[in-house]
Amino acid sequence: xxKTTQPTSMDCAExxxxxxxxxxxxxxxxxxxxxxxxIHSQGPQYIIHGLKNNETNxxxxxxxxxxxxxxxxxxxxxTLRDTAVYYxxxxxxxxxxxxxxxxxxxxIP
Amino acid sequence: NAGVTQTPKFQVLKxxxxxxxxxxxxxxxxxxxxxxxxxxxxxxxxxxxxxxxTTDKGEVPNGYNVSRLNKREFSLRLESAAxxxxxxxxxxxxxxxxxxxxxxxxxxxxxxxxL
Numbered sequence: 001x002x003k004t005t006q007p008t009s010m011d012c013a014e015x016x017x018x019x020x021x022x023x024x025x026x027x028x029x030x031x032x033x034x035x036x037x038x039i040h041s042q043g044p045q046y047i048i049h050g051l052k053n054n055e056t057n058x059x060x061x062x063x064x065x066x067x068x069x070x071x072x073x074x075x076x077x078x079t080l081r082d083t084a085v086y087y088x089x090x091x092x093x094x095x096x097x098x099x100x101x102x103x104x105x106x107x108i109p
Numbered sequence: 110n111a112g113v114t115q116t117p118k119f120q121v122l123k124x125x126x127x128x129x130x131x132x133x134x135x136x137x138x139x140x141x142x143x144x145x146x147x148x149x150x151x152x153x154x155x156x157x158x159x160x161x162x163t164t165d166k167g168e169v170p171n172g173y174n175v176s177r178l179n180k181r182e183f184s185l186r187l188e189s190a191a192x193x194x195x196x197x198x199x200x201x202x203x204x205x206x207x208x209x210x211x212x213x214x215x216x217x218x219x220x221x222x223x224l
Contacts, residue, residue: 043113043199043215044152087151096167097213099144099151 004088009104012082018075020103022088025069031092033064035073036099039084044099047073047086078107111135113216115200121222122190130185130219132200140203141183142167142213143175145196152199158183190223197221 005023012018024033034049048055048062050071055062061074075082087102116131134141139160144152144167154167158177172194174186183202187194197220201213 041146041197041218043201043217044213045215046212049212096142096154096157097152098154098168101149101151 004090004100006086006088006100006103008101009106011106011108012075012078014080014107014109015077018078018082018105018107020073020075020086020088020105021070022072023070024088024090027068027090028092031090033062033068033071034089034091034097035060035062036087036089037082037084038087038102039081044087078105080107080109083107113200113202113214115198115216115219117219118217119220121224122187123224124191126190126223127186127188128190129187130198130200130221131182132184132216133182134200134202134214135181136202136204136214137180138202138204138214139180140211141177142201142203143173143183143185144199144201145169145194146199146218147196155185155198190221192223195221195223 032049032051035047036044038044048060050062064071085102085104087099089097113134142157143155146152153169155173156175158164161180164175176184197218199218200216203211203213
């Protein structure tokens, strides 16, 4: 599976959009981009995933560049409860998830 | 519907002791996983079970054994605990084979300290 690169940490003001970037320049054609988050050392929680089209659900939006070498997770209106570590994972169907160190997002009141 | 449950929540062992971490899921998932997470690091896969009756090694299997007891339960055993196995252990499950979509559901974790 392709490797991902994420910033170590980010801050975001409460109520503003949080944009979390992820680079995956070696992604293959059949590999999906997944996002999970981990709050206070709880078990990771699934957020969203996509292949090449932009995706949106009740939690977030996922924007994948046309060349698929990078993506951005968008939390449209960040709240204090969104403070967490966010993991960007690239995975081919049937393969395992490999979690890196992720981005530690702090939402500031 | 409890999702994924793990027992115990906390455990302290002495070096050389053995113990089994229990995991159960009630979502009728085929696949189950054991991860460990060391302080300040991401999760690393120890073992997984793609379906009942099968188990395979993950990224860091040394020092561990697993048993897929039935479709619901997947246990992780430390035969002779070492301080290097101090970590938080997470169990997860997923419905394998549903196309490419394979969301994993995680338990709350077991915090293990080996002295």
